[in-house]
Amino acid sequence: MESLKTIKSQIEPLLESFFQDKLKKASKIDPSSEEMINLLKEFTLRGGKRIRAALVYHGFALFQKPNNEILNAAMATELVHAFLMIHDDIIDQDDTRRSGPTIHHSYEKLFNKHYGTSFAILAGDILHAFANEILASSNFPDNHKVKAIESLNNTVTKVIYGESLDVLSSIKPNFTKKDLELTHYLKTASYTVEGPLHLGAILAGATNQQLQTLSKYAIPLGKAFQLQDDILGLFGDEKKLGKPVASDIKEGKKTLLILKALEKASEHDKTVLKASLNNQNVTKEDIQKVRDIVTATNSLEHSQNTAKKLIKQAKQAITNLPQSESKQFLIELADYMLERTI
Amino acid sequence: MESLKTIKSQIEPLLESFFQDKLKKASKIDPSSEEMINLLKEFTLRGGKRIRAALVYHGFALFQKPNNEILNAAMATELVHAFLMIHDDIIDQDDTRRSGPTIHHSYEKLFNKHYGTSFAILAGDILHAFANEILASSNFPDNHKVKAIESLNNTVTKVIYGESLDVLSSIKPNFTKKDLELTHYLKTASYTVEGPLHLGAILAGATNQQLQTLSKYAIPLGKAFQLQDDILGLFGDEKKLGKPVASDIKEGKKTLLILKALEKASEHDKTVLKASLNNQNVTKEDIQKVRDIVTATNSLEHSQNTAKKLIKQAKQAITNLPQSESKQFLIELADYMLERTI
Numbered sequence: 001m002e003s004l005k006t007i008k009s010q011i012e013p014l015l016e017s018f019f020q021d022k023l024k025k026a027s028k029i030d031p032s033s034e035e036m037i038n039l040l041k042e043f044t045l046r047g048g049k050r051i052r053a054a055l056v057y058h059g060f061a062l063f064q065k066p067n068n069e070i071l072n073a074a075m076a077t078e079l080v081h082a083f084l085m086i087h088d089d090i091i092d093q094d095d096t097r098r099s100g101p102t103i104h105h106s107y108e109k110l111f112n113k114h115y116g117t118s119f120a121i122l123a124g125d126i127l128h129a130f131a132n133e134i135l136a137s138s139n140f141p142d143n144h145k146v147k148a149i150e151s152l153n154n155t156v157t158k159v160i161y162g163e164s165l166d167v168l169s170s171i172k173p174n175f176t177k178k179d180l181e182l183t184h185y186l187k188t189a190s191y192t193v194e195g196p197l198h199l200g201a202i203l204a205g206a207t208n209q210q211l212q213t214l215s216k217y218a219i220p221l222g223k224a225f226q227l228q229d230d231i232l233g234l235f236g237d238e239k240k241l242g243k244p245v246a247s248d249i250k251e252g253k254k255t256l257l258i259l260k261a262l263e264k265a266s267e268h269d270k271t272v273l274k275a276s277l278n279n280q281n282v283t284k285e286d287i288q289k290v291r292d293i294v295t296a297t298n299s300l301e302h303s304q305n306t307a308k309k310l311i312k313q314a315k316q317a318i319t320n321l322p323q324s325e326s327k328q329f330l331i332e333l334a335d336y337m338l339e340r341t342i
Numbered sequence: 343m344e345s346l347k348t349i350k351s352q353i354e355p356l357l358e359s360f361f362q363d364k365l366k367k368a369s370k371i372d373p374s375s376e377e378m379i380n381l382l383k384e385f386t387l388r389g390g391k392r393i394r395a396a397l398v399y400h401g402f403a404l405f406q407k408p409n410n411e412i413l414n415a416a417m418a419t420e421l422v423h424a425f426l427m428i429h430d431d432i433i434d435q436d437d438t439r440r441s442g443p444t445i446h447h448s449y450e451k452l453f454n455k456h457y458g459t460s461f462a463i464l465a466g467d468i469l470h471a472f473a474n475e476i477l478a479s480s481n482f483p484d485n486h487k488v489k490a491i492e493s494l495n496n497t498v499t500k501v502i503y504g505e506s507l508d509v510l511s512s513i514k515p516n517f518t519k520k521d522l523e524l525t526h527y528l529k530t531a532s533y534t535v536e537g538p539l540h541l542g543a544i545l546a547g548a549t550n551q552q553l554q555t556l557s558k559y560a561i562p563l564g565k566a567f568q569l570q571d572d573i574l575g576l577f578g579d580e581k582k583l584g585k586p587v588a589s590d591i592k593e594g595k596k597t598l599l600i601l602k603a604l605e606k607a608s609e610h611d612k613t614v615l616k617a618s619l620n621n622q623n624v625t626k627e628d629i630q631k632v633r634d635i636v637t638a639t640n641s642l643e644h645s646q647n648t649a650k651k652l653i654k655q656a657k658q659a660i661t662n663l664p665q666s667e668s669k670q671f672l673i674e675l676a677d678y679m680l681e682r683t684i
Binding site: 026029030032033036087090091093111114115117118119121122124125126128129130132133135136137142143145146147149150152153154156157160161163164165167168171179182186 | 368371372374375378429432433435453456457459460461463464466467468470471472474475477478479484485487488489491492494495496498499502503505506507509510513521524528
């Protein structure tokens with residue numbers, strides 16, 4: 001998606017220079033502080049579609065002519081995202097993210113497992129602080145900034161409730177579709193789409209009613225995003241994704257794909273599915289069996305159709321917005337959600 | 343110290359009702375979210391001297407007549423403190439804090455060790471978000487709030503660099519007195535005294551010059567606070583402190599007491615000291631030996647004298663402030679630093 005690439009090419013140099021500045025300050029403190037910032041810089045700049053930054057930008061541009069300052073503020077969502085990924089990687093015990101080592105894994109190699117976890121907790125925390133600092137020191141009217149900071153931290157609160165539900169999903173035996181929908185709202189719809197879109201709109205002085213319209217687009221889009229993520233997590237290309245395809249299965253994540261397959265599968269297939277979930281030693285053959293069952297039960301088709309319906313709903317919610325480049329972006333983003341392979 | 347107790351008795355009901363409100367909201371999300379807030383509420387209200395809250399209050403009161411709103415904002419520093427303690431307890435692998443279970447230990451008992459760490463990371467993160475939310479939604483002029491949020495996150499940044507240095511102190515063989523002073527500045531002086539004092543003063547609209555005067559009081563006071571903390575950590579009353587006296591030794595922390603003793607001790611005693619540092623199986627007798635060496639080398643006296651000098655310096659820095667209840671508080675707090683047994 002071209003317009004995503006444009007934002008990516010604009011925001012990454014800003015992130016680069018943000019970290020350069022932090023590096024300079026950290027080098028005056030101690031080599032260990034400098035090392036932390038160096039690791040965080042490499043991790044944050046390693047990749048990512050920058051969807052959140054793009055949504056901040058266009059959320060602003062819907063209401064005001066955008067300038068460089070909104071891209072600066074958009075860094076806050078990218079830093080929050082890096083912070084949450086770092087903590088999430090500890091929780092999921094993942095050593096790889098975007099084809100490189102996770103932060104705790106980098107530190108683990110320098111020290112040991114426990115220090116790996118310890119420094120990664122601190123490294124995530126510092127990015128959380130940086131994100132708030134960026135908004136507080138950005139060049140917007142103070143009343144907009146204050147509302148934006150409140151919104152950002154509200155979004156973080158929700159995503160943490162979502163993360164916590166997500167962790168529980170693998171150990172809660174009666175994890176229902178209702179739990180799943182809630183997790184998708186908190187972990188993805190609010191966090192990846194609604195929050196960033198609101199952040200930009202708030203900085204441009206949007207009214208609460210305008211924010212509500214954006215929510216009607218954001219929530220279904222975000223849910224579709226998560227469904228597609230889960231599909232890619234099981235059927236996607238490991239190399240493109242930069243993470244092992246089996247990880248959701250290993251963690252025992254109850255995705256819609258899995259829940260629906262468990263509902264429809266034969267007793268024998270149910271046993272096969274359950275044996276793979278939460279199994280750290282799952283083989284390639286086991287994963288292929290899971291894929292076959294998810295396909296044969298039409299669970300894959302069900303997830304795909306649900307995602308399509310949500311995308312349609314999202315696009316309908318913004319039909320009344322006046323035509324603009326940013327409206328066009330939102331429509332294209334909705335279509336891109338289902339086409340994407342990463 | 344009476345004036346500390348007054349603040350404590352005022353801020354704790356506010357914290358109580360803050361968490362009640364969050365509980366109500368979390369209960370609408372999911373029982374696991376409610377459980378997280380319940381654990382956080384109990385943990386935050388379990389104890390604490392509320393020095394940071396008192397400093398926010400008096401930092402404000404030096405420049406403006408205080409009201410309930412400044413106590414509300416002061417909750418932000420208490421929540422940041424709880425957030426950092428939760429993450430610190432994971433790092434230090436402490437099961438007990440203020441005579442109760444640490445957050446990761448509570449979760450560990452509900453699930454297992456890894457989930458204990460996972461939920462405690464998230465629980466700390468959510469408090470960090472709450473702290474920013476409190477400031478953003480407080481009832482002060484927007485320009486003061488923005489500056490206060492910037493200041494808070496700056497303080498968090500510094501304390502994380504300090505934490506990271508502190509973790510390193512136990513594994514860095516050549517940890518010097520210079521490293522130690524820097525750690526004390528970042529981890530205690532800036533975080534416990536200067537940050538909260540500035541936060542209150544900023545919300546009251548203090549000038550940068552006024553903030554600088556406060557720093558001249560805060561930094562030496564904070565360093566003395568840390569020295570006294572280390573003394574209590576080795577010589578204090580375990581029951582009063584609510585944590586095992588040996589923990590600094592077990593973690594191999596290079597306090598001034600230890601550094602100075604290592605400098606002055608005989609070769610034999612040096613070996614004894616080094617054998618206890620970082621030793622998880624250290625006995626009561628070992629700890630007593632460490633105490634004896636620290637006393638015999640005059641290292642205890644050295645720490646006490648250094649702390650006294652710093653306190654004198656702190657008090658001198660504010661002699662020119664006009665007489666007020668809050669100035670009186672700052673003077674009393676300085677004296678209390680060395681008298682305290684918890």
